[in-house]
Amino acid sequence: MNKKVVLSVLLLAAMSSAQAADPLSAWNDTAAKNAIMQWVQNATNQDRSTYIPPDKRYVVFDNDGTLWPEAPLTFQLQFAVDEVKRLAPQHPEWKNDPVLGAVLNNDLKAVAASGEKGLMQLLAATHSDITTEEFAQRVSQWVDNQRDQRFGCRYDSMGYQPMRQVLDYLRDNGFKTWIISGGGIDFMRVLSQKMYGIPPEQVVGSFSLSEFSLTEDGTQLRKTMKGAFNDDAAAKPVAIHLFMGQRPVAAFGNSDGDLAMMQYTAANPDFKTFGLIVHHTDDKREYAYDSHPPASGKLVEGLTVAKEKGWTVVDMQKDWKTVFDPAQCALKPGN
Amino acid sequence: MNKKVVLSVLLLAAMSSAQAADPLSAWNDTAAKNAIMQWVQNATNQDRSTYIPPDKRYVVFDNDGTLWPEAPLTFQLQFAVDEVKRLAPQHPEWKNDPVLGAVLNNDLKAVAASGEKGLMQLLAATHSDITTEEFAQRVSQWVDNQRDQRFGCRYDSMGYQPMRQVLDYLRDNGFKTWIISGGGIDFMRVLSQKMYGIPPEQVVGSFSLSEFSLTEDGTQLRKTMKGAFNDDAAAKPVAIHLFMGQRPVAAFGNSDGDLAMMQYTAANPDFKTFGLIVHHTDDKREYAYDSHPPASGKLVEGLTVAKEKGWTVVDMQKDWKTVFDPAQCALKPGN
Structure with a gap:
């Protein structure tokens, strides 16, 4: 190896180690990133009054607009x-x-x-x-x-990189990460393990009941429209209680449909909780909307309550270094 | 220490180490115990065709009559x-x-x-x-x-010791243990962690929906009778799919109400599954019933299907060394 090569190798190694040291490397160094890390450090430090024991570290995430896009259609x-x-x-x-x-x-x-x-x-x-x-x-x-029409990427490559890092970071700190979404439970569960590292039983969404029967060579569960449960707005805390059976200590959402879930979390009587709202402000790299959303994702009341409650509001444009993982999903040229 | 004392100490130490070495010490050395251990060894041995990877090791247990008594009333x-x-x-x-x-x-x-x-x-x-x-x-x-009237014990001390050992043994071997019961989900979840080491989200039962509202000082979930789901018989596989989102690899029950769950498990196309039925044959230490049960627990068809499918049928009287943990719950004198 000549000197230049050695230098490059050393430089690369140093860079990759610096990156490994920052669990939220896809975030800019702004207040939002700092708030997340501060809360996790406080929640996991046994010497602080803000400590949360591991068996209570349940955190909930909306999916559409919080972990992946919801525009132009979910x-x-x-x-x-x-x-x-x-x-x-x-x-x-x-x-x-x-x-x-x-x-x-x-x-x-x-x-x-x-x-x-x-x-x-x-x-x-x-x-x-x-x-x-x-x-x-x-x-x-x-x-x-199929591919997303604007970005040309596989849909399962379009999880927001900064949020996927938050999921990993929380799990590395002993939190159980759950999805509580208006999306269909059977739809999301096909993708959640690979995209987010979340096993099927920790994915909760809208559902209908299936129907069981014996068949010639086994059994069958057939999807029906019976007992339809729309897991949105005031139904989200109901679903959290039904599926998770605990009150969360942190909630991540992006729309007024997540407000009840975030209020239910914030009212946890036992712990200092954390709330975060993703505000879509970036029409270049993703979309910009709040009071006039695409098919879903209206955010008006949430911004007001966030101020009262001290929740973190993420300005996607300023707070996120990347939106999608460039190794998996890059903007199509010309977009 | 004289020689006798030394000998006793050594003997005690040897006994306790022998006991620690047997994860199913509350079982007699019969075919039932052997079948459980054989299946777990086959499922966890990577060199065998019967191997089940850790992320597929989901096992389901009925509760009433399988993990604790259901007589004279649940x-x-x-x-x-x-x-x-x-x-x-x-x-x-x-x-x-x-x-x-x-x-x-x-x-x-x-x-x-x-x-x-x-x-x-x-x-x-x-x-x-x-x-x-x-x-x-x-x-x-x-x-x-309250105390159970016949045994005089706390209800939460009446988990069957042999079955609690099976739960521990399975978890020690990387299985996720779930309860799928006709009992009420909110009722069982109060007790499941302490009694069985099972966290609330892995306890599934009959349920109704709660109702969310904001209150002066926080939020409230109020129990209602709406959307009642009776988690018995053909509804059990439906609940497994809804809550767990995977097909189990083993199922433990005691009545015809568990049959659908056991058939659903047995029809798992990917793995060699295990089925076990607790047959209540012990009216001295617990109760004896099958075709003429107390308020719940009828077992007729289950015994026939168990034979066809090669499921293990536990004869409580012969296969269990103890029923309740004597340190927690001993028969009242005279009973």
């Missing part, structure tokens, strides 16, 4: 749209249906105008009357075959 | 009965109610005859319209104040 809604198109040849009657026909005509305004009822119909057509295994298979195939 | 039904009596002074109208009046008159036959509707009324009176915290408090107080 990824799951995009999945439903793509599935309607894929399955349409087997369902010629869909063409004449007001909702499914609108999907086939790319008239998403008409779909949105159909409201809750239209959404349920779209879900029924794409999320029910198949086995749980078949559904998981369909989600996997969709992820393998 | 403990939760006994709790409801005791609560009606405790709360009656504040509800003079209960005296004239067919179901609650029957409870107050100790006429449990009339309560049983009132069927599902009567049971729901009993649950509504004792399990709803209070906050989740108040309910947990009531369960704790009941456990502190």
